[in-house]
Amino acid sequence: GLSEKLQNTLNRLKGKGKLNENDVKEALKEVKMALLEADVNYKVVKDFVSRVEERAVGKDVMESLTPGQQVIKIVNEELSELMGKERSKLEFSPQPPTVIMLCGLQGSGKTTTAGKLAKKLAADGKQPLLAAGDIYRPAAIDQLQQLGEELNLPVFSMGDEKNPVDIVRGAISYAQSHGRDTVILDTAGRLHVDREMMQELEDIEQEVNPAETLLVVDAMTGQDAVNVARDFDEILNITGLILTKLDGDARGGAALSIKTVTGKPVKFVGNGEKLEDLEPFYPERMASRILG
Amino acid sequence: FRGYSKIDDELFTELEELMVQADVGIKTTMDMVEELRTRAREEEIEDPEELFTEFQEKLVQILKSDFEPLELSADLNIIIMVGVNGVGKTTTMAKIAERYRAQDKKVMFAAGDTFRAGAIEQIEVWGQRLGVEVISQQAGSDAAAVAYDAVQAAKARNADLLIVDTAGRLHTQKNLMKELQKVKRVIAQEAPTAHKEVLLVLDATTGQNAISQAELFDEAVDVDGIALTKLDGTAKGGIVVAIKNELGLPIKLIGVGEEAEDLQDFDPDQFVEALFS
Ligand SMILES: Nc1nc2c(ncn2[C@@H]2O[C@H](COP(=O)(O)OP(=O)(O)OP(=O)(O)O)[C@@H](O)[C@H]2O)c(=O)[nH]1
Numbered sequence: 001g002l003s004e005k006l007q008n009t010l011n012r013l014k015g016k017g018k019l020n021e022n023d024v025k026e027a028l029k030e031v032k033m034a035l036l037e038a039d040v041n042y043k044v045v046k047d048f049v050s051r052v053e054e055r056a057v058g059k060d061v062m063e064s065l066t067p068g069q070q071v072i073k074i075v076n077e078e079l080s081e082l083m084g085k086e087r088s089k090l091e092f093s094p095q096p097p098t099v100i101m102l103c104g105l106q107g108s109g110k111t112t113t114a115g116k117l118a119k120k121l122a123a124d125g126k127q128p129l130l131a132a133g134d135i136y137r138p139a140a141i142d143q144l145q146q147l148g149e150e151l152n153l154p155v156f157s158m159g160d161e162k163n164p165v166d167i168v169r170g171a172i173s174y175a176q177s178h179g180r181d182t183v184i185l186d187t188a189g190r191l192h193v194d195r196e197m198m199q200e201l202e203d204i205e206q207e208v209n210p211a212e213t214l215l216v217v218d219a220m221t222g223q224d225a226v227n228v229a230r231d232f233d234e235i236l237n238i239t240g241l242i243l244t245k246l247d248g249d250a251r252g253g254a255a256l257s258i259k260t261v262t263g264k265p266v267k268f269v270g271n272g273e274k275l276e277d278l279e280p281f282y283p284e285r286m287a288s289r290i291l292g
Numbered sequence: 293f294r295g296y297s298k299i300d301d302e303l304f305t306e307l308e309e310l311m312v313q314a315d316v317g318i319k320t321t322m323d324m325v326e327e328l329r330t331r332a333r334e335e336e337i338e339d340p341e342e343l344f345t346e347f348q349e350k351l352v353q354i355l356k357s358d359f360e361p362l363e364l365s366a367d368l369n370i371i372i373m374v375g376v377n378g379v380g381k382t383t384t385m386a387k388i389a390e391r392y393r394a395q396d397k398k399v400m401f402a403a404g405d406t407f408r409a410g411a412i413e414q415i416e417v418w419g420q421r422l423g424v425e426v427i428s429q430q431a432g433s434d435a436a437a438v439a440y441d442a443v444q445a446a447k448a449r450n451a452d453l454l455i456v457d458t459a460g461r462l463h464t465q466k467n468l469m470k471e472l473q474k475v476k477r478v479i480a481q482e483a484p485t486a487h488k489e490v491l492l493v494l495d496a497t498t499g500q501n502a503i504s505q506a507e508l509f510d511e512a513v514d515v516d517g518i519a520l521t522k523l524d525g526t527a528k529g530g531i532v533v534a535i536k537n538e539l540g541l542p543i544k545l546i547g548v549g550e551e552a553e554d555l556q557d558f559d560p561d562q563f564v565e566a567l568f569s
């Protein structure tokens with residue numbers, strides 16, 4: 001992994017005598033490579049490496065017997081700092097029902113995650129109501145209804161002829177009259193650059209002021225992650241992220257890029273296709289996964 | 293290029309940044325930039341424009357070499373859609389069907405995703421919209437059994453093209469990759485003379501993981517071509533350069549939207565131009 005590469009590079013450089021600043025800069029290229037291979041955004045990597053460099057060109061590293069270990073320690077500290085220390089929780093509204101809106105690019109895992117969240121909330125003693133806000137994708141409503149059936153939880157739908165603002169309004173009213181305290185709104189996948197579709201989300205936000213607007217992001221997303229997150233966060237009030245498909249071998253550098261650029265926390269991770277595959281986000285685990 | 297008056301380190305750094313941000317990948321990028329530096333020195337190139345043009349041509353060459361577009365043979369054609377979760381397999385299948393239906397070909401669908409909620413219904417909606425017959429079984433049934441039924445039906449109805457949808461699966465899930473091999477085997481056994489094509493669907497927003505996906509799917513079921521989806525977003529899909537360069541897998545189709553018409557043949561020149569726009 002990265003620790004060995006750093007250690008080897010620095011040992012090789014140290015082999016010719018005492019380490020100097022340029023040697024450390026040379027070794028840090030390994031950090032740059034590791035982060036780029038992990039899909040961390042190019043500009044984020046540049047800033048990160050220069051921050052590490054500032055700390056690494058000090059006597060503690062250059063005169064250390066194990067400079068590689070010193071650098072790795074700095075990298076890990078800086079990375080964990082960036083990923084955030086707090087274990088992030090869901091916010092609930094003082095006045096029920098709490099509305100949780102899921103949004104994101106096409107295919108990122110929103111509908112499945114809606115089911116997972118409903119399962120978790122029910123297990124936590126809540127009364128969730130799933131709301132079918134995707135009126136475009138073929139059989140999207142069927143998909144959510146099947147998940148609701150599997151969980152024995154209600155799904156609110158108005159079919160695909162009503163607009164999502166009316167649907168979420170209807171869902172809230174249904175929740176109030178049927179004792180459901182949380183509405184989980186599934187929305188259609190959309191491009192951050194699709195003006196009309198982003199307006200639809202804005203309209204929903206204006207209408208119901210969700211306690212949580214969660215951006216659902218695929219862990220294998222590459223450099224484009226910052227563009228997507230920045231646009232969603234600028235147009236909406238994103239309160240957090242859910243990173244999906246972490247059961248694969250994607251390093252998930254998108255998480256670091258998005259956190260750095262938006263400051264918004266990852267609240268959950270999707271760890272599989274089943275409805276139980278939702279876990280809290282552990283920043284230190286993510287940091288070491290990204291470093292490889 | 294880009295307002296540079298001379299070839300220097302700054303230019304190569306800018307090139308590196310451009311390529312990495314297009315998801316070409318750091319290893320491929322560094323190899324290519326290194327090669328470009330050498331060429332600039334050896335051929336004594338002074339003009340950045342000239343260097344940049346050479347560079348683009350090199351990229352086009354990588355993507356163009358042994359390029360074969362998607363083509364139907366005169367016999368039964370069978371396309372198997374494979375790929376990880378959510379990349380656009382089912383939607384791409386619909387787009388391919390639309391293209392050939394418009395050419396008056398008889399197309400059929402096999403609802404091979406028997407696992408995911410709403411998967412069979414999703415194909416049925418497309419089948420209805422496009423006038424394509426869907427062969428399916430109950431949810432939870434064996435995907436290979438659906439494939440078997442579909443091949444028999446395609447032969448009986450004298451179909452020109454059978455497209456087999458499969459469930460999304462991570463390339464790292466060994467048992468699911470085995471299941472995919474079984475689907476391919478059943479199809480090969482039941483339609484030995486058919487022209488068969490395994491189409492790997494990749495999402496243009498995917499980063500370096502696409503290489504791992506391509507490697508493992510190719511290893512498991514011998515991929516014939518790639519369909520790169522969601523190029524209507526801001527992601528460049530540069531990872532296909534590394535995939536073509538290292539694995540030799542050709543990109544045949546691109547997806548540029550969510551409707552049935554949003555399918556285009558892969559055009560290396562346009563693609564490379566877009567990488568740097
Ligand atoms: N392996 C794995 N697959 C997942 C995970 N989350 C979702 N999926 C799968 O990803 C695919 C897409 O999931 P959906 O829930 O349909 O995605 P979506 O964002 O609602 O898609 P659109 O509505 O079309 O934008 C499905 O095959 C899911 O089973 C996860 O954490 N791990």
Ligand SMILES: Nc1nc2c(ncn2[C@@H]2O[C@H](COP(=O)(O)OP(=O)(O)OP(=O)(O)O)[C@@H](O)[C@H]2O)c(=O)[nH]1
Pocket residue numbers: 106107137189191375376377378379380381382383384405408411458459460461521522523524525546547548549550554
């Ligand atoms: N913008 C855009 N969206 C696309 C494109 N191709 C597919 N999609 C969308 O991506 C989402 C997922 O598409 P699917 O066809 O369900 O993907 P899949 O690979 O079959 O998903 P699973 O079967 O769950 O693994 C849907 O919302 C599609 O409309 C494309 O080229 N551009």
Ligand SMILES: [Mg+2]
Pocket residue numbers: 110111112134137140186187188189
């Ligand atoms: Mg959905």
Ligand SMILES: [Mg+2]
Pocket residue numbers: 381382383405411457458459460
């Ligand atoms: Mg599908």
